[in-house]
Amino acid sequence: MRENFLHYIWKYKKIDLRRLFTTNKELVRIVSVGEHNHNSGPDFFNAQLYIDEQLWAGNVEIHLKSSDWYLHHHEQDKNYDNVILHVVWQHDSEVFRKDNTSIPTLELQNNINKKALQNYQKLFSKQQKWINCENDIKGVHDFIINNWLERLYFERLERKYLEVEDLLKASKNNWEAVLFKMLAKNFGLKVNSDAFLSIANSFDFKILQKIQPKLLSLEALFFGQAELLQANVEDAYYKKLQREYLYLKQKFSLTNSSVVPLQFFRLRPTNFPTIRLSQLAILYHQQSNLFSKIIKVKTVDELYVIFNVAASAYWETHYTFNKASKYSKKQITKSFVDLLIINTIMPLQFSYIKHQGKPIEDFSWALIQQIASEKNNIVAKYNQLGLVSKTALNSQALLQLKTEYCNKNKCLQCAIGNTLLNS
Structure with missing residues (x-):
């Protein structure tokens, strides 16, 4: 009990x-x-x-x-x-x-109520299960599940809103700076998210805006702050980056003592931090006032155009500084843009509306519903149990369900659990 x-x-x-x-x-x-x-x-x-x-x-x-x-x-x-x-x-x-x-x-x-007690004992039986209701969840009406998944997605956005508010406060209400930090974190993917965010936090965003017209300066800033320009590499482009970073470091009094070390181990070469940092530099070299563009976007096709960038020419024949590789254009893929929409664009649009005090009804579901469901072990297991995830809204909601309800045995606060208890 x-x-x-x-x-x-x-x-x-x-x-x-x-x-x-x-x-x-x-x-x-x-x-x-x-x-x-x-x-x-x-x-x-x-x-x-x-x-x-x-x-x-x-x-x-x-x-x-x-x-x-x-x-x-x-x-x-x-x-x-x-x-x-x-x-x-x-x-x-x-x-x-x-x-x-x-x-x-x-x-x-x-x-x-004896029936309520029986349902409770069945739901919380000591039998080892992935989630408490896995034997009965198929019997819950689609209407209840769909409404609950929408609510869970909003809960997930509410949690991310708090993170955005912290970034906004640290950035002195500069939404462009907040977008940059969120993009940097997600360009790092799961393995290097903390490292990329620490790089973005290691310098004032105004410095980026000042050097934005010069790609070499942007790459030098990112690679230098990431401590990737400290080696003695016999490479002409590497030497140029070193000289440029030394100039920027002296001009802007840059420090990077709090930057988290980057990880290359077990990453696909296309996800190496060198490639992702170059792509981020190219993006900001090509796109000024990025926040004002992104906040108005309604379709994924618009975002595919904005993020239609590739790493700089040097990286077409390199994945790291010290070794040449076969020619390959390092283009940002649509699937990567989808991840940025899920983890950056949607939370940012939601947070901006909420921060302005506008009704949540003004928030558009359009972007998240245009993206196919994410594929991971949690979503796959729910699919097996009958909760078929079709869009990224569904998959994000299922992640919220598993981590915040199922894993914590909060069935009594869950619409699915409540339905089974009342059956």
Whole structure:
């Protein structure tokens, strides 16, 4: 038995309301269960109920056992002075407030909806499963699932909004700088995301804007701050980058002591940080005022045009500075742009609308619904269970579902779990 299940039972009145009595045989009639509190303090605020003929207004605290009141030291906490009812699974101790007045106790174990209890026990069985509801999820109506996935996608955007707000504060409300840092992080992909973000954070964005017309300067800035220009390499282009970076370092008093080391190991050559840094430099060399363009975009084709860039000419025959390779144009692929849309463009557009105080209805779903579902182990497993992911909105929502609900056993806060409990 879990305490959050008792929260569910109380919140949705999964009890026989006709025969509720306290442990002292007082009749209980619920007017309002109160507001569910997910923070510190009593579990439900502002409940209203009759105990015998007396109407009470106050808070409700829920525990597995009555004695948990003392285990959690509520008798010493003034925040619990206004508890009017103690709801428990098992009554094993009389409970008193700080002033020694007795708190009425409602025991649930013999008064619970039996079907709800059976569904709960089935959902949280000890059988080893990937997710708790994997044997029953196919029976949940598509309408419920689709609406829940939309809600989960918004939850994911809300979380990313907080990250954008932090970047915006650090950038002194410069949205162009925020976009650059977000793009840099995602150009690094999963392996080098922290390293690329640390590079972007290692210099003022105004420096990038000043040197933007000169590609050599941009590449020198990125490679130099990434500590890729410290070796003694006999290569003409490498030497030019070294000289340019030394000039920039002195002119702008650059430091890079906080930059995270780059990783090359187990990466495909096309994803080497050298290639991605060059592509990022080319992008900013070709595109000025990038944020003002991206924030207005409505179709993926527009973004494919904006991000239609390749690494500079040197990288057509190199993946690293010290070794030549077969000719290959290092073009940004559409699949890579799709990742940028998912992880940068959509969160940025959402955050910009929210930051301006505009209604969320102004946020467009168009971009994310134009992109095919991501392919990963989590999405593949949900597909096997019957939750077929067709768009990137679906796959992002499924990632949110797995990491924030299924992995944390938050079935009682999940629309799918609630549906199965009520079936």
